[in-house]
Amino acid sequence: MARNVIKDQQQRELRRNQILTAAASVFTKRGVAVAKISDIATEAGLSYGHVYNFFESKEEILTVLVQSSQERYTELLKEARVGSGTVIDKLRWLISQYMHSSRTGTMYWVVLQAQATEVLSPEEKEAIHRNVHLNRDLLADILRDGQAEGTIAEGNPVELATLLLTLFHNTAMWEYRGFGEPSDLVIDIMLRLVVNNPSK
Amino acid sequence: MARNVIKDQQQRELRRNQILTAAASVFTKRGVAVAKISDIATEAGLSYGHVYNFFESKEEILTVLVQSSQERYTELLKEARVGSGTVIDKLRWLISQYMHSSRTGTMYWVVLQAQATEVLSPEEKEAIHRNVHLNRDLLADILRDGQAEGTIAEGNPVELATLLLTLFHNTAMWEYRGFGEPSDLVIDIMLRLVVNNPSK
Amino acid sequence: MARNVIKDQQQRELRRNQILTAAASVFTKRGVAVAKISDIATEAGLSYGHVYNFFESKEEILTVLVQSSQERYTELLKEARVGSGTVIDKLRWLISQYMHSSRTGTMYWVVLQAQATEVLSPEEKEAIHRNVHLNRDLLADILRDGQAEGTIAEGNPVELATLLLTLFHNTAMWEYRGFGEPSDLVIDIMLRLVVNNPSK
Amino acid sequence: MARNVIKDQQQRELRRNQILTAAASVFTKRGVAVAKISDIATEAGLSYGHVYNFFESKEEILTVLVQSSQERYTELLKEARVGSGTVIDKLRWLISQYMHSSRTGTMYWVVLQAQATEVLSPEEKEAIHRNVHLNRDLLADILRDGQAEGTIAEGNPVELATLLLTLFHNTAMWEYRGFGEPSDLVIDIMLRLVVNNPSK
DNA sequence: CATGAATGAGGCTTCATTCAT
DNA sequence: TATGAATGAAGCCTCATTCAT
Numbered sequence: 001m002a003r004n005v006i007k008d009q010q011q012r013e014l015r016r017n018q019i020l021t022a023a024a025s026v027f028t029k030r031g032v033a034v035a036k037i038s039d040i041a042t043e044a045g046l047s048y049g050h051v052y053n054f055f056e057s058k059e060e061i062l063t064v065l066v067q068s069s070q071e072r073y074t075e076l077l078k079e080a081r082v083g084s085g086t087v088i089d090k091l092r093w094l095i096s097q098y099m100h101s102s103r104t105g106t107m108y109w110v111v112l113q114a115q116a117t118e119v120l121s122p123e124e125k126e127a128i129h130r131n132v133h134l135n136r137d138l139l140a141d142i143l144r145d146g147q148a149e150g151t152i153a154e155g156n157p158v159e160l161a162t163l164l165l166t167l168f169h170n171t172a173m174w175e176y177r178g179f180g181e182p183s184d185l186v187i188d189i190m191l192r193l194v195v196n197n198p199s200k
Numbered sequence: 201m202a203r204n205v206i207k208d209q210q211q212r213e214l215r216r217n218q219i220l221t222a223a224a225s226v227f228t229k230r231g232v233a234v235a236k237i238s239d240i241a242t243e244a245g246l247s248y249g250h251v252y253n254f255f256e257s258k259e260e261i262l263t264v265l266v267q268s269s270q271e272r273y274t275e276l277l278k279e280a281r282v283g284s285g286t287v288i289d290k291l292r293w294l295i296s297q298y299m300h301s302s303r304t305g306t307m308y309w310v311v312l313q314a315q316a317t318e319v320l321s322p323e324e325k326e327a328i329h330r331n332v333h334l335n336r337d338l339l340a341d342i343l344r345d346g347q348a349e350g351t352i353a354e355g356n357p358v359e360l361a362t363l364l365l366t367l368f369h370n371t372a373m374w375e376y377r378g379f380g381e382p383s384d385l386v387i388d389i390m391l392r393l394v395v396n397n398p399s400k
Numbered sequence: 401m402a403r404n405v406i407k408d409q410q411q412r413e414l415r416r417n418q419i420l421t422a423a424a425s426v427f428t429k430r431g432v433a434v435a436k437i438s439d440i441a442t443e444a445g446l447s448y449g450h451v452y453n454f455f456e457s458k459e460e461i462l463t464v465l466v467q468s469s470q471e472r473y474t475e476l477l478k479e480a481r482v483g484s485g486t487v488i489d490k491l492r493w494l495i496s497q498y499m500h501s502s503r504t505g506t507m508y509w510v511v512l513q514a515q516a517t518e519v520l521s522p523e524e525k526e527a528i529h530r531n532v533h534l535n536r537d538l539l540a541d542i543l544r545d546g547q548a549e550g551t552i553a554e555g556n557p558v559e560l561a562t563l564l565l566t567l568f569h570n571t572a573m574w575e576y577r578g579f580g581e582p583s584d585l586v587i588d589i590m591l592r593l594v595v596n597n598p599s600k
Numbered sequence: 601m602a603r604n605v606i607k608d609q610q611q612r613e614l615r616r617n618q619i620l621t622a623a624a625s626v627f628t629k630r631g632v633a634v635a636k637i638s639d640i641a642t643e644a645g646l647s648y649g650h651v652y653n654f655f656e657s658k659e660e661i662l663t664v665l666v667q668s669s670q671e672r673y674t675e676l677l678k679e680a681r682v683g684s685g686t687v688i689d690k691l692r693w694l695i696s697q698y699m700h701s702s703r704t705g706t707m708y709w710v711v712l713q714a715q716a717t718e719v720l721s722p723e724e725k726e727a728i729h730r731n732v733h734l735n736r737d738l739l740a741d742i743l744r745d746g747q748a749e750g751t752i753a754e755g756n757p758v759e760l761a762t763l764l765l766t767l768f769h770n771t772a773m774w775e776y777r778g779f780g781e782p783s784d785l786v787i788d789i790m791l792r793l794v795v796n797n798p799s800k
Numbered sequence: 801c802a803t804g805a806a807t808g809a810g811g812c813t814t815c816a817t818t819c820a821t
Numbered sequence: 822t823a824t825g826a827a828t829g830a831a832g833c834c835t836c837a838t839t840c841a842t
Contacts, residue, residue: 004842008804015805031317033233036832047807052834109316116309116376117231129378136379155389162379163389166370167363176316178329179336179362189355189363192392208822215822237816247824249818258816408801415801431717433633437837447803449839458837509716516709516776517631529778536779555789562779563767563789570766576716578729579736579762589755589763592792604821608825615826636811647828652813807839818828 016054018044020068023061028106028176032062032113063124066114069107070131076104077138087146088195094142095168095187105172136161143194153196160194167193216254218244220268223261228306228376232262232313263324266314269307270331276304277338287346288395294342295368295387305372336361343394353396360394367393416454418444420468423461428506428576432462432513463524466514469507470531476504477538487546488595494542495568495587505572536561543594553596560594567593616654618644620668623661628706628776632662632713663724666714669707670731676704677738687746688795694742695768695787705772736761743794753796760794767793 022044026035037058041048055061080094098104114120115128140161146152153160167190171182222244226235237258241248255261280294298304314320315328340361346352353360367390371382422444426435437458441448455461480494498504514520515528540561546552553560567590571582622644626635637658641648655661680694698704714720715728740761746752753760767790771782 008842011805029318031233031313031319033231034318037834038832046805048833049808049835050806052836053805058833112377113231113313115378116373118229118234119231132377159383159386160389162374163367163371163386166374167367167393170366170370171363173316174362174366177312178315178332182362183359186359186363189360189393193367193389197397212822236814248816249825250823252817253822412801429718431633431713431719433631434718436835448837449804450802452838453801512777513631513713515778516773518629518634519631532778559783559786560789562774562782563771563786566770566774567763567767567793570770571763573716574762574766577712577732578715583759586759586763589760589793593767593789597797608821611826637813638811646826648812649814649829650827652815653826658812803842805839805841807837809835809837811833811835813833814831816828816830818826820826821824 012054015044015046015050018046019051019054019061020065023065024103024107024110027062027065027110027113032110033117033119059120059124062110062114062120063127065107066111066128067131069104069111070128070135072101073098073104073135074131074138076101077135077142081138081142081145086151087142087149088151088191090142091146091164091191091194092187095190096184098168099172099182099187106176108169108172109176136165139165146194146196151196152194164190164193212254215244215246218246219251219254219261220265223265224303224307224310227262227265227310227313232310233317233319259320259324262310262314262320263327265307266311266328267331269304269311270328270335272301273298273304273335274331274338276301277335277342281338281342281345286351287342287349288351288391290342291346291364291391291394292387295390296384298368299372299382299387308369308372309376336365339365346394346396351396352394364390364393412454415444415446418446419451419454419461420465423465424503424507424510427462427465427510427513432510433517433519459520459524462510462514462520463527465507466511466528467531469504469511470528470535472501473498473504473535474531474538476501477535477542481538481542481545486551487542487549488551488591490542491546491564491591491594492587495590496584498568499572499582499587508569508572509576536565539565546594546596551596552594564590564593612654615644615646615650618646619651619654619661620665623665624703624707624710627662627665627710627713632710633717633719659720659724662710662714662720663727665707666711666728667731669704669711670728670735672701673698673704673735674731674738676701677735677742681738681742681745686751687742687749688751688791690742691746691764691791691794692787695790696784698768699772699782699787708769708772709776736765739765746794746796751796752794764790764793 019040023035023040026039026043030039035058037051038048040061041051044051051061055064076094076097080090080097083090083093085093111128111132115125115132120128136158140157143152143157143160143164147154147157168187171186171190175181219240223235223240226239226243230239235258237251238248240261241251244251251261255264276294276297280290280297283290283293285293311328311332315325315332320328336358340357343352343357343360343364347354347357368387371386371390374380374382419440423435423440426439426443430439435458437451438448440461441451444451451461455464476494476497480490480497483490483493485493511528511532515525515532520528536558540557543552543557543560543564547554547557568587571586571590574580574582619640623635623640626639626643630639635658637651638648640661641651644651651661655664676694676697680690680697683690683693685693711728711732715725715732720728736758740757743752743757743760743764747754747757768787771786771790775781
């Protein structure tokens with residue numbers, strides 16, 4: 001009997017996403033280098049051998065995961081920039097989105113390991129590096145907008161961006177470090193880093 | 201004869217420290233889970249078998265390294281608190297010390313991996329967790345001092361401490377992420393997070 | 401209705417032969433142990449799962465292939481023996497047939513692997529061995545005929561047969577070894593091995 | 601205590617040769633693709649993990665083995681050419697050496713598998729091919745010498761060489777095919793292929 | 801009949817750790 | 822003390838085979 005090709009495709013896509021989701025979870029909880037393919041398979045609810053019908057290797061899973069996470073973040077940054085309100089409002093929205101989006105938030109830890117560790121080949125690390133810089137520059141652009149409109153403090157926008165992202169990216173890791181989940185209130189404190197203080 | 205014993209002891213201590221230094225370097229560059237004992241031995245300039253005359257296991261090396269790094273940081277925090285000047289001055293000194301001390305600075309990356317990854321046993325991770333909280337509380341104490349003297353902004357001192365350390369700890373990792381070495385100027389920007397702004 | 405059953409049977413036989421032909425090709429090109437069921441299925445133009453509707457296992461495909469090749473060779477030998485002309489003529493015809501029949505020729509390489517390798521069980525190997533000896537003996541019979549008629553040199557006919565078959569069987573492998581396709585002229589050279597040289 | 605460096609070197613060389621010898625044996629008996637590293641290790645009398653302290657991979661073992669076997673054969677051919685007596689004598693010596701040298705003789709089967717099978721990469725196969733042709737040409741040179749001295753039959757020397765080597769190489773495999781060990785008498789029969797028959 | 805999703809046995813390879821020298 | 826040979830647990834990956842559709 002012939003198969004239902006369309007349903008097969010959907011099922012396949014579903015499986016693939018299950019694996020990616022499971023991988024994100026396992027990479028986050030156990031660490032990228034420590035995570036086993038069989039851990040991922042178990043978490044995804046399939047046999048370890050089947051994972052290889054979707055991905056070439058553990059490395060590829062990591063690469064795909066990091067790439068898509070970085071792309072999603074890029075979209076978020078672009079969306080933030082064209083949003084409404086002052087740049088401060090935009091940043092508040094951006095950070096809130098970042099911290100609450102389960103994917104982006106927890107994925108920072110995975111990206112960090114992929115970038116600062118030798119689990120991937122130099123070429124793959126280089127690609128990640130490029131995207132990290134791209135995204136930093138997008139954040140810097142937003143800050144530059146804010147300096148133009150007077151809501152963001154003076155200073156090298158790239159440096160300010162680096163500081164700001166260092167802060168809110170890592171805040172998303174608080175729960176993994178036993179610091180508890182950060183409240184939304186911390187966003188305003190973070191923004192003190194870059195907000196223009198007219199009183200000085 | 202007695203002389204030799206003492207010299208032997210010193211020699212042994214020297215070797216041990218060479219290994220620890222090498223381990224810190226290799227753990228930082230390659231990643232804790234990826235690092236091989238033979239990498240460490242090579243970097244330390246001895247044979248891999250000899251490493252086991254100083255440490256029980258790779259796990260022990262990591263544990264000792266993390267522990268001593270955390271203790272050094274504890275000392276730094278205590279020293280900062282009893283320093284001279286306002287709390288702002290003390291924080292400036294603290295962060296500067298943290299970022300420039302090659303040991304403390306790069307060790308954050310190792311501690312982070314040890315804490316948020318399953319390379320160590322739950323018990324060992326628990327010990328690290330305790331020290332992380334201890335140190336955060338010490339930083340919070342300093343901030344509380346500052347709130348009392350009026351130089352630090354209002355707000356939950358533990359939360360402020362968590363934000364501040366999240367920022368300056370991770371700034372020490374900039375070079376591993378391709379963000380370049382942070383200048384001393386960033387310290388004042390970081391402090392905007394917690395400094396009291398009397399103009400409001 | 402009855403028609404359909406017959407047609408189905410033919411269709412099934414066709415499929416089966418496609419698989420065997422594909423298997424012969426893949427076994428020859430890639431090696432028996434290296435060949436994958438999916439390689440064979442692809443070459444035969446069907447899905448890998450479907451192969452199991454015709455054969456129990458990879459082992460069975462190989463066994464059937466070898467068996468039928470050996471049987472065909474047996475037929476060839478019998479046909480040669482009852483042919484017309486001198487034994488020299490018969491051998492010339494036999495070798496020519498062997499080398500040009502795509503099946504017999506390339507199949508020698510498969511049989512050799514099956515016989516001298518542990519891809520098959522000892523029992524299956526034993527069966528192949530028996531057929532190999534059977535066929536050698538048939539060739540020896542032909543040589544004996546030739547000795548009787550005076551066209552074949554003296555000597556142990558089994559030994560002569562073994563030498564002769566060693567030569568022409570392996571000549572069929574020249575193209576796989578980069579020696580190019582042998583010309584028909586080589587047959588007469590081969591026959592020097594066994595031809596009676598009245599001049600001595 | 602310092603090690604005995606010289607003895608270590610010798611021991612290491614010994615081990616390496618044990619592995620190669622074991623590999624030749626296992627590859628011959630079980631088949632190159634079927635042979636397991638652990639089979640080789642067991643036969644060599646060491647643990648499977650230790651094999652990797654001498655060779656990168658199973659592929660490398662095979663390559664080294666084939667290469668050295670081909671080189672040994674090249675030497676044999678060169679030695680034969682400069683030997684004493686007629687070319688017929690030289691060939692008799694050559695074939696006898698080939699068939700009795702346990703290494704060269706049984707290694708043909710391994711070389712054949714490596715050359716006609718996809719266990720090695722195309723590059724490695726290409727290198728083997730080159731050596732096979734080189735050695736065939738050396739044999740052709742000897743035959744050409746014989747044609748000059750009148751002891752070898754007319755005809756394309758490369759073709760004659762190919763036929764002759766096809767015969768005596770594969771004769772070395774008789775025992776693996778259940779044909780029993782060939783007697784020395786067969787050598788003279790083999791030589792009929794190429795010997796000049798003055799009577800014609 | 802046909803397809804390819806799914807499983808898991810089994811081989812390859814790495815590397816922490818032990819131990820003879 | 823110092824070296825590196827030796828071991829084998831454990832993870833990666835392949836692919837024959839099964840089975841739902």
